[in-house]
Amino acid sequence: MRTPVSHYFYLTIAGHFHTKGLLDTISEIGVDRVLFSADYPYESMATASNWFDQALISEDDREKIGRGNVRRLFGLK
Template structure:
């Protein structure tokens, strides 16, 4: 039930899931860790990503394809990034309005139990 939030579109991890699991699959040595599932399975069920500091639409779409738009949260990364730049990018990113609403608000409300 652990929930982990990663900044900066997942710090590159979403794009390594296939490689991690592929590498682990062909190693003949029995793992010495208690995981019962593939690493990607845990990633998809226990991790959320934020947009913080990574305002590139292609990267957002890639993250949406890997983890789904239900597990991405809009954020700016102030004071390292300009909040206005983050908001302007997000408001015009080439994603559906449904995904924009989820990423911009409702995912965080659901994750943090902020809904009334």
């Protein structure tokens, strides 16, 4: 069985700190393919973190995007 191409794609939220854009991304590719990030030094980690902490998403989605997805992607505990 072949692995679908979509299996290899992940998106980050760097540079796009807008809740509607985040929700649209989740709607299109699924929450399991979205990763938290900030484009340091061009963006502030504090700005990214503050927005992400307040974004109107479920706590389960916040955990996946914030750390769970990258742990699974890289096989981290």
